[in-house]
Amino acid sequence: NAGVTQTPKFQVLKTGQSMTLQCAQDMNHNSMYWYRQDPGMGLRLIYYSASEGTTDKGEVPNGYNVSRLNKREFSLRLESAAPSQTSVYFCASSEDADNQPQHFGDGTRLSIL
Amino acid sequence: AQKITQTQPGMFVQEKEAVTLDCTYDTSDPSYGLFWYKQPSSGEMIFLIYQGSYDQQNATEGRYSLNFQKARKSANLVISASQLGDSAMYFCAMADRGSTLGRLYFGRGTQLTVWP
Numbered sequence: 001n002a003g004v005t006q007t008p009k010f011q012v013l014k015t016g017q018s019m020t021l022q023c024a025q026d027m028n029h030n031s032m033y034w035y036r037q038d039p040g041m042g043l044r045l046i047y048y049s050a051s052e053g054t055t056d057k058g059e060v061p062n063g064y065n066v067s068r069l070n071k072r073e074f075s076l077r078l079e080s081a082a083p084s085q086t087s088v089y090f091c092a093s094s095e096d097a098d099n100q101p102q103h104f105g106d107g108t109r110l111s112i113l
Numbered sequence: 114a115q116k117i118t119q120t121q122p123g124m125f126v127q128e129k130e131a132v133t134l135d136c137t138y139d140t141s142d143p144s145y146g147l148f149w150y151k152q153p154s155s156g157e158m159i160f161l162i163y164q165g166s167y168d169q170q171n172a173t174e175g176r177y178s179l180n181f182q183k184a185r186k187s188a189n190l191v192i193s194a195s196q197l198g199d200s201a202m203y204f205c206a207m208a209d210r211g212s213t214l215g216r217l218y219f220g221r222g223t224q225l226t227v228w229p
Binding site for chain 1: 117148150156157158159160163204206216217219220221222
C-alpha cells in the first residue's frame with residue numbers, strides 16, 4: 001500500500017552542494033509532478049512529466065533539473081543548492097493529466113544553510 | 114492573477130458542528146477540475162474530493178461535500194459533523210486545460226481548528 005514514496009524525508013545541505021530527491025510510485029500512473037511548499041504560499045509546480053520520456057517546466061523551475069527514469073520513478077536534482085531552495089518538496093502522480101486527482105508522497109524537508 | 118483564492122487563513126469550529134471553507138477560482142477554460150486536499154500537522158497531502166466543471170451534481174465523499182456554484186466561480190468545502198481529527202490545513206486546487214497540462218493551481222490554504 002505504498003502509493004508515492006519519497007526519499008529522503010529530511011536533508012540538510014550546505015550552499016553549493018548538490019543532491020537528488022527520489023520519487024517512486026507503484027500505481028502505474030502516467031503523470032508525475034514535483035512541487036515545493038513554502039510558508040503561506042501553497043504548493044507551486046517545479047517540473048512535471050506527462051508520460052515516460054517527457055518532462056516540462058512548471059512555475060518555478062530555476063535551479064532544478066529532473067529525470068523521468070522510467071514509468072515509476074521521477075527524480076529532482078539540485079545542482080548547486082541555495083538557501084532560497086529551503087522548502088518542503090512533494091512528489092505527486094496521477095493516472096493521466098486530464099483532471100485526475102494527484103496523489104502525493106509524504107514530502108522531503110530540505111534545509112540549505 | 115491568482116487562480117485560486119482562499120480568503121480564510123484560519124477557521125474554528127466546535128466538534129460535531131458543520132463548517133464551510135471558502136474557495137473561489139479564476140479560469141476562462143470551460144473544462145476544469147476542482148480539488149480539495151487536507152494537510153495534517155504530520156505534513157502529508159491527502160486528497161479529499163473532486164468536482165468536474167461539467168458535473169451536474171455537487172460532489173460528496175462521506176462527511177465532505179463540495180458546494181459548487183459555477184456562475185459565482187466558487188467551490189466551497191463543507192465538512193459535516195466535525196471531528197477533532199479534522200484539524201488541519203485545507204487546500205483548494207484547480208486544474209484546467211489552459212496551461213501546463215495537468216498542473217494543479219493551489220490556494221494558500223485555510224487552517225481549520227476543531228475544538229471540543
